[in-house]
Amino acid sequence: MTLAAWAAMGGYAAYVWPAYGIAAALLGGIALQSWLRCRRSERELDRIQRTTGRQ
Amino acid sequence: MFAYLANPARFMRVSGRAWRFVAASGIAALAIGLYLALAVAPPDYQQGESVRIMFVHVPSAILAEGVYYLIALASFVALVWRHPLADVAAQAAAPIGAAFTLVCLATGSLWGKPMWGAWWVWDARLTSVLVLFFLYLGYIALVNAFEDPARGARAGAVLALVGVIDLPIIKFSVNWWNTLHQPASILRMGGPTIDRSMLVPLLVMTLAFVLLFAALLLLRMRATLNERKARALRLAAPPRRADPVSTGAAPVLR
Numbered sequence: 001m002t003l004a005a006w007a008a009m010g011g012y013a014a015y016v017w018p019a020y021g022i023a024a025a026l027l028g029g030i031a032l033q034s035w036l037r038c039r040r041s042e043r044e045l046d047r048i049q050r051t052t053g054r055q
Numbered sequence: 056m057f058a059y060l061a062n063p064a065r066f067m068r069v070s071g072r073a074w075r076f077v078a079a080s081g082i083a084a085l086a087i088g089l090y091l092a093l094a095v096a097p098p099d100y101q102q103g104e105s106v107r108i109m110f111v112h113v114p115s116a117i118l119a120e121g122v123y124y125l126i127a128l129a130s131f132v133a134l135v136w137r138h139p140l141a142d143v144a145a146q147a148a149a150p151i152g153a154a155f156t157l158v159c160l161a162t163g164s165l166w167g168k169p170m171w172g173a174w175w176v177w178d179a180r181l182t183s184v185l186v187l188f189f190l191y192l193g194y195i196a197l198v199n200a201f202e203d204p205a206r207g208a209r210a211g212a213v214l215a216l217v218g219v220i221d222l223p224i225i226k227f228s229v230n231w232w233n234t235l236h237q238p239a240s241i242l243r244m245g246g247p248t249i250d251r252s253m254l255v256p257l258l259v260m261t262l263a264f265v266l267l268f269a270a271l272l273l274l275r276m277r278a279t280l281n282e283r284k285a286r287a288l289r290l291a292a293p294p295r296r297a298d299p300v301s302t303g304a305a306p307v308l309r
Contacts, residue, residue: 012103012105015168019112019165020093020111023115038281042277045281048288
């Protein structure tokens with residue numbers, strides 16, 4: 001099977017690829033947002049602990 | 056384990072190591088699952104290649120429901136035993152569950168168009184899953200609608216428990232009513248009716264989604280605990296500014 005034939009998904013490419021694309025965008029989006037938020041919270045807490053001198 | 060992790064400091068220590076391991080396993084499972092789903096699994100004899108949408112649709116549907124059960128359970132634990140991390144877990148899980156529900160609805164729609172001839176039908180299964188999505192949104196909105204986070208958490212917990220009624224409706228909607236949606240083919244009396252060549256990719260993708268959910272849950276819980284601690288520290292001791300009065304230097308007029 002050629003790559004083009006595989007990508008054509010037996011005529012359902014217009015449905016299969018958007019389905020995987022939407023899933024990747026939504027799940028990748030929430031993963032990125034969660035990771036960035038966690039990292040930001042770590043830095044903010046670290047900064048406050050340094051400026052207040054408390055743990 | 057729940058009593059052991061009730062101490063937020065201990066939770067931070069354990070989860071800081073755990074989330075990376077869980078995320079790495081999830082990504083590995085996802086890579087294998089995608090390969091099986093897109094390249095190895097055979098086309099369906101009726102649905103053709105469009106069946107590959109199922110390998111995303113079904114796991115996200117399982118997670119959409121499973122995460123809601125988790126939120127309801129955590130809400131119950133928070134209301135009854137006041138476990139300090141139960142509310143944190145419930146609130147951290149909600150946006151992830153909402154994302155899985157939206158993936159389930161969108162992929163189902165993209166499969167429905169070529170197979171049923173319609174993007175959407177108001178049948179019992181689809182409508183009850185849409186209600187689940189709105190329950191997630193309502194829960195998130197309600198939790199954040201109060202000035203006092205503790206009150207928001209309590210109101211959200213009650214909504215989450217009331218909303219549990221939707222889950223059996225989703226599960227049995229395909230049996231109770233005439234729907235376009237096909238009935239269960241995995242968890243049914245008499246074992247799965249789905250062929251192993253499709254069952255294995257489905258299970259691997261489900262495992263990947265579960266692991267990714269767990270990693271994101273830990274990340275979001277860690278973020279909340281960091282934010283709470285930062286707020287508590289800020290209230291307890293306002294950050295020392297290098298203002299002229301406290302350093303004894305003469306004020307500078309600008």
